[in-house]
Amino acid sequence: MMQNKHILIGITGGIAAYKICSLIRDFKKSGAEVKIICTPNALNFVTKLTLQNLSQNEVYEGEFTPQNWKPEHISLSDWADIMLIAPATANTIGKIAQGIADNLLTSVACAFSKKMIIAPAMNCNMWQNESVQKNLKTLQARGIEYLPPEEGFLACGYNGKGRLCSLKKIYNAVDEALNYSETLKGEKVVITAGGTIEEIDPVRYISNYSSGKMGLALAKSAYDMGAEVVFITTKDFEVPFKKVIVKSALEMKEAVEKEFETADYVIMAAAVADYRVKEQSEQKIKKGDEDTITLELVKNPDILADLCQKKLAPHPYPLPKGARERNCIIVGFCAESENLLENAKAKIEKKGCDFLIANDISRKDIGFNSDENEVTILDKNGNITKLEKAPKKIIARKILEWISTK
Ligand code: C5P
Numbered sequence: 222m223m224q225n226k227h228i229l230i231g232i233t234g235g236i237a238a239y240k241i242c243s244l245i246r247d248f249k250k251s252g253a254e255v256k257i258i259c260t261p262n263a264l265n266f267v268t269k270l271t272l273q274n275l276s277q278n279e280v281y282e283g284e285f286t287p288q289n290w291k292p293e294h295i296s297l298s299d300w301a302d303i304m305l306i307a308p309a310t311a312n313t314i315g316k317i318a319q320g321i322a323d324n325l326l327t328s329v330a331c332a333f334s335k336k337m338i339i340a341p342a343m344n345c346n347m348w349q350n351e352s353v354q355k356n357l358k359t360l361q362a363r364g365i366e367y368l369p370p371e372e373g374f375l376a377c378g379y380n381g382k383g384r385l386c387s388l389k390k391i392y393n394a395v396d397e398a399l400n401y402s403e404t405l406k407g408e409k410v411v412i413t414a415g416g417t418i419e420e421i422d423p424v425r426y427i428s429n430y431s432s433g434k435m436g437l438a439l440a441k442s443a444y445d446m447g448a449e450v451v452f453i454t455t456k457d458f459e460v461p462f463k464k465v466i467v468k469s470a471l472e473m474k475e476a477v478e479k480e481f482e483t484a485d486y487v488i489m490a491a492a493v494a495d496y497r498v499k500e501q502s503e504q505k506i507k508k509g510d511e512d513t514i515t516l517e518l519v520k521n522p523d524i525l526a527d528l529c530q531k532k533l534a535p536h537p538y539p540l541p542k543g544a545r546e547r548n549c550i551i552v553g554f555c556a557e558s559e560n561l562l563e564n565a566k567a568k569i570e571k572k573g574c575d576f577l578i579a580n581d582i583s584r585k586d587i588g589f590n591s592d593e594n595e596v597t598i599l600d601k602n603g604n605i606t607k608l609e610k611a612p613k614k615i616i617a618r619k620i621l622e623w624i625s626t627k
Contacts, residue, residue, distance in 0.1 A: 224252035226399050229301035231326040232272070234262025236376040237308035237342040237385035242267065244307070244388045245275040248395070256297065257281065258326045260313065281325055294328035303398055304333050308342035308385050309367075311353045317365075318356035336398045336445070340368045340391050345381025364444070364461030368394055398445070401618075404625050406447030411484045412440045413477060413491035413524075415455030418468045421516065422502040431492035432590045433458070435554075438617035439488055446621060451480050455491065470494055470521040477524055481531065481549065486624070488552040489525045490578075497521050525553045529573035552576045552624055558583040562597065562605070569599050576600050576624050586610075598623055 228248050232238050248255050255276040259269070264282065272280045281293060298304070306313065306326070313327065317339075322328040330337065339360065347353060348370060357367055368391060373384045414436020416429035433456035440452040440460065450462040453476045457466055467473045470493045481487060496518035506514075528551055553574040557564045558581070565579035577599045580587065587595045587610060595610040598620065608619050 222400055223248060223396060226253045227300055227302045228253050228255050228395060228399075229258065229297060229304045229329070230255060230276075231258050231260075231304065231306040231309075231313075231330065232263040232267065233260045233306065233308060233310040233313040233326065234265060235308040235310050235342050235385075236266060238263050238266035240385060240388060241307055242271060242275055244391060245272070247388070247392055249275065249277070251396075254278070256300065258297065258329060260324055260326050262310075283325060294322075294325060294332050297325075298329050298333045298335075301333070301335065303335060303395060304330065304337045305340070305391065305395055306330070306337070307340035307391055309339040311341075311343050311347045311350065314339065314341060314353060314360070315356050318359040336401075337365045338368065338391075338394050338398060339365060340385055341370050342385035343370070343383050344375060344377045345379050345383040348381075348383045358459045361459040362461055366394065366398070397614075397618075401442075401445045402622075403447035404622065405443055405486075408448050408485040408625075409451065409480075409483055410440075410443040410448040410486040410488065411451045411453065411477060411480045412436055412443065412488045413453045413473060413493075414440070416492040417455055417470045417473055417494045417521075419470065419494045419497040419521075420468070420501050421498050422504065422506045424505050427494060427496075427498065429492050429494065430589045432456070433491075434590070434592065435594060435613050435617070436488075436490035438613040439490055439620065442614065442617040442621050443486075446618075446625075448486075451484075453477055453480075453491070470497060470524065474522055474524045474527070477528065478531075481528060484549050486550045486552065487528060488624075489528075489574075490554050492554075492556065493524060494521055523572070525551065525574060526572045533573070550575045550624060552578065552620075555579045556582045556589070565597065565599050566603075569601060574601070576627075578620060596620070600627065 232241055245255055256278050257272050257276050258281045269280045316327045317330045322331040368386045370383050371386050372382045374380055375383050415433035416431035419427045433454055437458050440450050444450045444462050452460055453465045465476045467476050499517040499519045532548055551574045553572055555565050555568050555577050561579055561581045565577055569577040579597045582589055587593050593610055594613050594616045596608050598606045608616055
């Protein structure tokens with residue numbers, strides 16, 4: 222739903238600028254109001270007249286022609302619900318990452334505190350340049366979403382990664398971002414992600430194939446929905462919210478429990494190892510003459526089940542500083558390779574959590590390491606809801622909407 226939404230599009234000087242003309246039409250057709258800022262170089266590729274006609278608005282370029290008492294870069298950033306920069310050149314990406322504001326577009330970007338999406342497009346060698354990649358990470362860490370370019374034939378004659386991603390992807394990303402409801406505003410959401418690492422000795426460990434992508438998608442969606450997010454993860458991602466990197470199940474437990482008293486939601490998306498090595502060797506274990514060796518494993522605490530027990534226990538009195546009086550909603554995940562529903566039903570009962578998100582890891586097209594997922598949500602009252610296969614980002618949002626409104 223884009224009706225009456227204010228979309229501010231920044232166009233920079235890349236050949237893909239011409240493609241944005243169709244996108245403006247799509248946004249307009251959906252009922253959005255569109256305003257455009259061009260860098261001086263962008264106007265070498267598209268004309269002001271074309272953009273003006275398509276957007277039915279004036280096209281902004283210079284900083285020093287204010288229409289009203291407010292400086293242009295402030296009134297435009299106040300006006301917009303979202304800012305999209307497409308195509309985003311290496312140059313503009315670099316300037317925004319460094320806080321340089323030397324034209325109207327970069328000045329608006331510098332003043333902009335709402336949702337920003339950028340769609341880079343450039344030559345494939347430029348794309349791989351270390352500084353460009355570093356700048357993108359900086360932007361991501363600030364909460365700016367970027368839509369990676371695609372592989373293909375490039376206008377410069379090269380074949381490689383660098384062409385602007387499809388207009389459909391850009392349209393969908395903007396649409397989705399505009400429709401985030403701030404349902405989690407004021408709520409503290411603790412999310413775990415990744416497979417735990419249980420060390421055997423200084424160079425070896427036991428772990429699993431969890432990529433951490435589902436937890437990351439949940440954390441990003443919760444953040445977009447206005448939550449204060451604490452992301453406890455075994456994988457390092459660039460994120461704009463509090464991140465605690467842990468390795469083992471014991472470290473994860475400590476980190477989760479530290480946040481639990483003040484949390485409104487705890488979502489355990491991490492794949493926590495059920496067992497750890499009983500005695501970690503301080504030195505690298507040497508190969509001996511034996512054909513077999515035995516590692517003794519001991520059970521890890523069940524973080525999720527322990528939290529659910531804690532929730533049942535009466536609140537400590539007096540309440541610790543910042544602790545919430547009401548009960549935290551606890552969500553578990555369950556990855557099964559057979560009898561999904563049966564196992565999930567038994568698990569929600571055993572663990573005592575409010576919701577359990579079950580996914581079938583026997584399928585190669587979803588779950589572990591994949592960008593897509595298909596899950597079933599169980600609740601403690603026995604209700605079961607299936608979410609059809611979709612990108613993890615969409616699944617994440619639906620899960621959060623579900624658990625925050627039920
Ligand atoms: O028992 P199972 O490992 O299948 O349960 C999965 C759920 O329990 C996940 O939410 C996972 O994060 C959590 N878990 C945990 N502590 C463990 C094992 C799993 O919190 N030791």
